[in-house]
């Protein structure tokens with residue numbers, strides 16, 4: 001299974017290192033320094049036990065360097081790069097190949113489907129955690145389940161990917177309800193990401209401080225009401241408990257939105273809390289807390305040059 005991972009950040013690097021011993025794996029990145037480091041010495045992954053392993057995966061910065069067709073393309077970019085990633089995928093994907101998005105937020109699958117067709121696009125979520133330490137260096141920060149959604153007619157292809165992931169040590173299962181899957185991950189990000197970025201705290205703090213927990217609970221309750229109004233059948237009967245649990249198991253992690261804000265990069269607010277606001281408006285559900293969180297993150301991004309040190 002020729003595999004190409006588009007997006008060589010923490011998660012892309014982690015998946016490339018784990019998959020490379022099992023299937024031929026390459027990484028696409030627009031970061032030339034990162035690609036050079038990977039191609040010179042391999043991608044170095046510091047495992048959760050502190051052991052370092054080097055991946056045989058190599059990196060490309062131009063789709064023309066690929067020179068083959070990919071059976072599996074995994075998109076691990078930030079949501080703002082999905083259109084570009086989907087366009088590259090449409091050039092490099094085999095006729096009967098599959099593009100899998102493991103990204104945060106809503107709307108990525110639709111963009112990929114538009115580029116490669118519904119039959120060749122699938123979505124998944126992962127509770128694997130990783131941190132990009134520098135060019136060519138990734139740390140495995142936590143291991144949790146990965147779930148892939150098989151759309152109509154995709155069962156065989158998805159089962160093959162699930163088998164490869166499990167062989168690579170990425171515990172993976174399959175579901176048929178992709179919408180519920182994406183909403184269950186969205187609700188976690190809705191509760192954690194914006195608040196941790198605004199308060200500049202690790203995930204665990206949200207479950208320990210009651211003022212934080214109240215806002216987290218309100219944001220999550222709005223998202224659950226929107227999902228219910230849309231007819232999404234959430235797998236978890238008490239989604240807030242699930243969010244609290246993620247805060248605890250990832251207590252020392254900096255959320256991806258906090259990392260974006262600290263590095264001065266645009267956040268994924270529009271596809272997380274912003275998506276809840278949009279879907280709420282479409283379905284007649286008020287979402288004032290998500291609206292406020294979205295506006296505060298946008299204000300934070302816009303005022304970075306004005307900040308008093």
Ligand code: KPL
Nearest residue numbers: 192250253254255256257
């Ligand atoms: O997905 C995440 C993110 O940071 O984007 C969580 C689950 C909140 C872990 O940090």
